[in-house]
Amino acid sequence: MADTPAPLRIALAGLGTVGAGVIRLIEANAALIARRAGRPLQVTVVGARDRTKDRGVDLSRYAWEDDMVIMGERADVDVVVEMVGGSDGSALACARTTIEAGKALVTANKAMIAHHGLELAAKAEEAKVAMKFEAAVAGGIPVIKGLREGAAANEIERVYGILNGTCNYILSTMEDTGRDFADVLAEAQSKGYAEADPAFDVEGIDAAHKLSILAAIAFGARLDFAAVDAAGITRLRAADIAQADALGYVIRLIGMAETMESPAGKVLFQRVQPHLVAFDHPLAHVDGATNAVVAEGNFSGRLLFQGAGAGDGPTASAVVADLIDIARGEIGAPFSVPVGELEAMSAADAGSRTGRAYVRLMAADRPGVLAEITAAFRDAGVSIESLIQKGRSDDQPVMVALVTHEGPESAVAEAVRLLSGSDSLAEPPLVLHILAD
Amino acid sequence: MADTPAPLRIALAGLGTVGAGVIRLIEANAALIARRAGRPLQVTVVGARDRTKDRGVDLSRYAWEDDMVIMGERADVDVVVEMVGGSDGSALACARTTIEAGKALVTANKAMIAHHGLELAAKAEEAKVAMKFEAAVAGGIPVIKGLREGAAANEIERVYGILNGTCNYILSTMEDTGRDFADVLAEAQSKGYAEADPAFDVEGIDAAHKLSILAAIAFGARLDFAAVDAAGITRLRAADIAQADALGYVIRLIGMAETMESPAGKVLFQRVQPHLVAFDHPLAHVDGATNAVVAEGNFSGRLLFQGAGAGDGPTASAVVADLIDIARGEIGAPFSVPVGELEAMSAADAGSRTGRAYVRLMAADRPGVLAEITAAFRDAGVSIESLIQKGRSDDQPVMVALVTHEGPESAVAEAVRLLSGSDSLAEPPLVLHILAD
Numbered sequence: 001m002a003d004t005p006a007p008l009r010i011a012l013a014g015l016g017t018v019g020a021g022v023i024r025l026i027e028a029n030a031a032l033i034a035r036r037a038g039r040p041l042q043v044t045v046v047g048a049r050d051r052t053k054d055r056g057v058d059l060s061r062y063a064w065e066d067d068m069v070i071m072g073e074r075a076d077v078d079v080v081v082e083m084v085g086g087s088d089g090s091a092l093a094c095a096r097t098t099i100e101a102g103k104a105l106v107t108a109n110k111a112m113i114a115h116h117g118l119e120l121a122a123k124a125e126e127a128k129v130a131m132k133f134e135a136a137v138a139g140g141i142p143v144i145k146g147l148r149e150g151a152a153a154n155e156i157e158r159v160y161g162i163l164n165g166t167c168n169y170i171l172s173t174m175e176d177t178g179r180d181f182a183d184v185l186a187e188a189q190s191k192g193y194a195e196a197d198p199a200f201d202v203e204g205i206d207a208a209h210k211l212s213i214l215a216a217i218a219f220g221a222r223l224d225f226a227a228v229d230a231a232g233i234t235r236l237r238a239a240d241i242a243q244a245d246a247l248g249y250v251i252r253l254i255g256m257a258e259t260m261e262s263p264a265g266k267v268l269f270q271r272v273q274p275h276l277v278a279f280d281h282p283l284a285h286v287d288g289a290t291n292a293v294v295a296e297g298n299f300s301g302r303l304l305f306q307g308a309g310a311g312d313g314p315t316a317s318a319v320v321a322d323l324i325d326i327a328r329g330e331i332g333a334p335f336s337v338p339v340g341e342l343e344a345m346s347a348a349d350a351g352s353r354t355g356r357a358y359v360r361l362m363a364a365d366r367p368g369v370l371a372e373i374t375a376a377f378r379d380a381g382v383s384i385e386s387l388i389q390k391g392r393s394d395d396q397p398v399m400v401a402l403v404t405h406e407g408p409e410s411a412v413a414e415a416v417r418l419l420s421g422s423d424s425l426a427e428p429p430l431v432l433h434i435l436a437d
Numbered sequence: 438m439a440d441t442p443a444p445l446r447i448a449l450a451g452l453g454t455v456g457a458g459v460i461r462l463i464e465a466n467a468a469l470i471a472r473r474a475g476r477p478l479q480v481t482v483v484g485a486r487d488r489t490k491d492r493g494v495d496l497s498r499y500a501w502e503d504d505m506v507i508m509g510e511r512a513d514v515d516v517v518v519e520m521v522g523g524s525d526g527s528a529l530a531c532a533r534t535t536i537e538a539g540k541a542l543v544t545a546n547k548a549m550i551a552h553h554g555l556e557l558a559a560k561a562e563e564a565k566v567a568m569k570f571e572a573a574v575a576g577g578i579p580v581i582k583g584l585r586e587g588a589a590a591n592e593i594e595r596v597y598g599i600l601n602g603t604c605n606y607i608l609s610t611m612e613d614t615g616r617d618f619a620d621v622l623a624e625a626q627s628k629g630y631a632e633a634d635p636a637f638d639v640e641g642i643d644a645a646h647k648l649s650i651l652a653a654i655a656f657g658a659r660l661d662f663a664a665v666d667a668a669g670i671t672r673l674r675a676a677d678i679a680q681a682d683a684l685g686y687v688i689r690l691i692g693m694a695e696t697m698e699s700p701a702g703k704v705l706f707q708r709v710q711p712h713l714v715a716f717d718h719p720l721a722h723v724d725g726a727t728n729a730v731v732a733e734g735n736f737s738g739r740l741l742f743q744g745a746g747a748g749d750g751p752t753a754s755a756v757v758a759d760l761i762d763i764a765r766g767e768i769g770a771p772f773s774v775p776v777g778e779l780e781a782m783s784a785a786d787a788g789s790r791t792g793r794a795y796v797r798l799m800a801a802d803r804p805g806v807l808a809e810i811t812a813a814f815r816d817a818g819v820s821i822e823s824l825i826q827k828g829r830s831d832d833q834p835v836m837v838a839l840v841t842h843e844g845p846e847s848a849v850a851e852a853v854r855l856l857s858g859s860d861s862l863a864e865p866p867l868v869l870h871i872l873a874d
Contacts, residue, residue, distance in 0.1 A: 021736070025590055025736050028736075029590060029591065029592055029735070029736075032592060032657065033589070033590060035657060035774040035778050036585075036589050036657075036773050036774055037589070038770075094684075099592070103743070119520060129713055134587075140734075140736070140737040140738060140740065141587075141740060142582075142583055142586070142587025142588065142740070145579075145582065145583075145586060145587050146579055146582075146583065146587070146742075149579070149582060149586075149758060149762060150571075150579025150582050150583070150758055150759070151754070151758070152473050152757075152758050152761045152762075153462055153466060153470060153753070153754045153755075153757030153760075154466065154754055154759050155465075155466055155469060194590045220469065220472060220473075228681075252659070258441065265720075270798075277551050278682065282722060282743065285719060292741075296543065297465070297577075297754060298465070298750075299458070299465075299466075299577070299750040299754040299757075300577040300744060300745065300751050300754035300755075301744060301745040301748075301750060301751055302744060302745070303578060303579070303739070303742075303743070303744040304575065304729075304742070304743035304744060305583075305740075305741070305742060305743075306719065306740070306741035306742075306743070307737065307738060307739060307740040307741060308737065308738040308739070313735075313736040313737065313738060314736065314737050314738055316590070316736055317590045317591055317734060317737035318516070318590075318737075318738040319589070319590075320589075320590035321586060321587055321589050321590050323590075324590060325586060325589075327770055330767065332765055333475075336473050337472040341472050341653050357492075373448060392825055414625070
C-alpha cells in the first residue's frame with residue numbers, strides 16, 4: 001500500500017439537493033471511503049443548468065462543464081453521476097454518451113431507468129462498463145444490492161413495499177390526525193415534503209417506476225413499466241383509514257410484483273395501489289417518509305429492508321455506495337442477469353388473482369340501497385366477510401364499507417361493474433386489496 | 438455467451454442441516470444462479486464426520502473427502518464452504534489450509550470468525566483470495582453486505598440489533614403468554630428451537646460473536662470479541678416483561694456497538710444485554726426467531742435489515758450469496774478495509790455512558806425497605822422517573838421496578854453497589870438499559 005492508488009475520477013451532472021449532498025458526503029467521509037474503496041473518490045468535474053446558483057457547497061475546486069451531455073467524454077473522468085432528472089432529454093443523452101465513451105454511469109434517476117434502463121444496461125454490458133442505480137429505488141436503502149446480490153441465491157416469489165415517502169407521510173399523518181387527504185397534502189406541500197405538482201407521487205407513478213425496476217431484478221424479467229397497474233392515494237378519505245383501523249389494518253401505498261404461471265408461460269403481475277396491511281405485518285409500522293421493501297425468497301424467506309426513502313443525505317449515501325463498488329472494480333450486469341437473458345413476461349391478468357378486498361361505497365341514504373349493493377355482490381359471486389354502514393349526516397351519502405372473503409378479484413370487479421351507473425351511489429366504489437401474508 | 442463458462446467448483450466441509458440446505462438450494466435454483474453468477478455453481482466434493490448418516494440429500498454425485506482439512510488442496514476445488522462449526526479444531530484447520538492453498542473460503546461459523554477472523558482475513562488478503570461469512574451473522578439477512586457495501590459511504594454511528602433468534606423466540610413467547618423463562622425455554626428445547634445446552638444462546642455469547650463481527654466492519658475496528666460486555670436473558674421474569682409493557686416497552690436481547698471519543702482516542706463500546714425497547718421503535722415489532730439489525734449512518738440515517746436469523750434455508754441463502762459473489766469475481770477485504778488498516782480501539786468504559794435504565798429489585802416485604810432502596814439511588818445521584826411496587830404474596834419478596842431519568846450508567850451501578858449485601862434484597866438488582874432512540 002506504499003503507492004497511492006489512482007483515484008476514481010467523478011463527474012457530477014446536475015447539482016440539485018442530491019448533487020450537493022454527494023459533494024458534502026465525499027468531502028466529509030473522504031478518508032474512510034478511501035480505506036473502504038481501496039482508492040480515493042475524487043470529484044473532478046461538475047455541471048448544472050445554472051452556474052451561478054448558491055448550492056451551499058464550494059465548487060471552486062472542481063472544473064465546470066456547461067454541457068453535461070459530454071462529461072463522459074472528458075479525459076479526466078472515469079464515471080459520471082447523472083442527477084439531471086427526467087426520463088429523457090439531457091439526462092438520457094448524458095447517460096448514453098457516458099456509456100458510449102466507455103465510462104461508468106451512476107444514476108439516481110428512476111424515471112430514466114424505468115423507461116430506458118434496458119437500452120442503457122445493454123449498452124453498458126457491451127461496453128463492459130458499470131451502470132448502477134441504487135439511489136433510484138428507495139433512497140438510501142441498499143435494496144437493489146439486497147436483491148441483486150444479497151438474495152441472489154433465491155427464486156424470489158414476491159417483492160413488495162412502501163416505495164414512496166410522500167404518500168407514506170400523507171397516509172400516516174392522516175392516520176395520526178384523522179384529517180383528510182387534501183388537507184394533509186396541502187400541509188405537506190407547505191412544509192416541502194410534497195412537490196408543488198404532487199401528481200407523480202400521489203398518483204403512484206413514482207412508486208411504479210421503482211417497482212418496475214425491482215421486479216426486473218427480482219424475477220429476471222424484462223423491465224416493463226407500462227404494465228404496472230398503478231393507482232394512487234387521492235381517493236382515500238379519513239373515514240377509510242378509520243374503518244381500516246377498526247378492522248385491524250392500516251392503509252399503505254404498496255407496490256407489489258410477483259410472477260405467476262399461466263398457460264402461455266410465466267407472467268408478471270405488477271401493481272401499485274393502496275392496500276390494507278394487517279397490524280402485525282412489518283410494513284404496518286412503517287411511518288412517515290420511510291420506505292421499506294420486502295423480498296420473499298424460496299430459501300431466505302421474508303427479507304425486509306427499511307430506511308429513509310428520500311432526502312439528500314440518504315440518496316447521496318446510495319450514490320456513493322455505487323461509486324465505491326465501481327472503485328472496487330465491481331462491473332456486473334445492471335439487472336443482475338445480462339439484458340439478453342432477461343425473460344420477456346406478459347402482464348398477468350389481475351382478474352385471475354384471488355385475495356380479500358375492502359370495498360367502500362358512498363351510497364344514497366334511502367331504503368333499499370343496502371339491498372341493491374349486497375345483491376350485486378351476491379350476483380357476482382362475492383362472499384362478504386363483514387359490512388358496516390356508517391351513521392349518516394343530513395342529505396349526505398352514507399359510507400358502506402365491506403370486506404370480502406378470499407375470492408377472485410374478477411368477481412369483485414364484476415360486482416363493481418353491476419353497480420356502475422346506479423343512481424344509488426354518489427361515486428364509483430373504491431376497491432382496496434388486503435395485503436396477503 | 439456461446440461457450441459455457443467454467444463452473445465454480447465447491448467443496449462442502451460439514452453436512453449438518455446447513456450443509457444439506459446448501460446442496461438443496463444449489464440443486465433447486467441451479468439455472469437462475471448460473472444466470473446471475475455468470476457461471477454454474479458446482480458442488481464437487483463433500484465431507485463430514487460421519488459418511489453413513491442419512492441427510493435427506495443424494496450425495497452420490499459428489500466426491501467424498503474424509504479429511505475436511507485438506508479439501509482446499511484438491512485440484513477439483515475452487516472454494517471451500519466451512520460448516521464444521523466450533524471456533525477452533527478442524528474448522529479452523531480447514532479454513533487455514535484452504536486459504537493457504539490459494540482457494541476462497543466461505544463460512545457460516547461465527548465463533549471462528551469472532552475468535553480468528555482477523556488472522557484468516559489477513560491470510561486471505563495476502564493470498565488474494567476471497568473470504569466471506571455472510572451466514573455468520575443474522576442468518577439469511579444480507580447485513581454483512583449491507584454494512585460492507587450498501588452503507589459503505591457512511592461513517593456508522595451505531596450498529597445494533599436482535600442477533601439471536603432463540604432468545605427472541607423465548608422473549609416474545611414470554612410476552613405473548615405471560616409464562617416464565619424456564620418454562621418457555623423447556624418448550625423451545627422440546628420443539629427444537631433451542632439447543633439441549635442453551636447457554637451459548639441464552640447467555641448472550643452467540644449474539645456477542647455476531648456483534649463483534651458487525652462492529653469490526655461498521656467501524657473499521659479490529660475485531661475484539663473479548664471486549665463485548667455480554668449478558669443473557671436467564672434472569673428475566675414474566676413480571677419484568679409485564680412491567681415493561683405497562684411502561685410502553687418490550688424487552689429484547691439487543692447487541693449494540695458504537696464508538697466514542699475519549700482522551701486516549703476513539704474507543705469501542707460493545708454490549709449484549711436485554712434492553713427495554715419502546716413500542717414505536719422498529720425493533721419492538723420483531724417477534725419470534727426473527728433477527729434484525731439497525732445501522733445508523735451519518736448520511737444514510739437509520740437502515741434496518743430484517744429476516745430469518747437461523748434455519749437451514751436462510752443460512753444456505755447467505756452461504757450461496759457469498760458463492761455467487763465469488764463466482765462473479767468479487768474479492769474484497771473481508772472486513773471492508775484491509776486488516777492492517779483496521780483501527781485498534783480500546784474498550785469503552787460503560788460507566789462513562791449516559792442513558793435511562795430499568796432496575797428491578799426483589800425486596801423483603803417489611804417497613805423501611807422502600808426507603809432504603811430510594812435512599813441508595815438518591816445517594817448515588819440517580820434521579821428516579823417512576824417507581825412501582827407490585828402486590829405481594831405471603832412471605833414472598835415483593836417486586837420493586839423503577840425507571841431512571843437520563844443519567845450516567847456509573848451512578849446506577851453505584852446505587853446497585855450501595856445496596857449489595859443488604860438483607861432487604863432477595864437477589865441482586867437486575868439492571869436493564871433502555872434503548873436510546
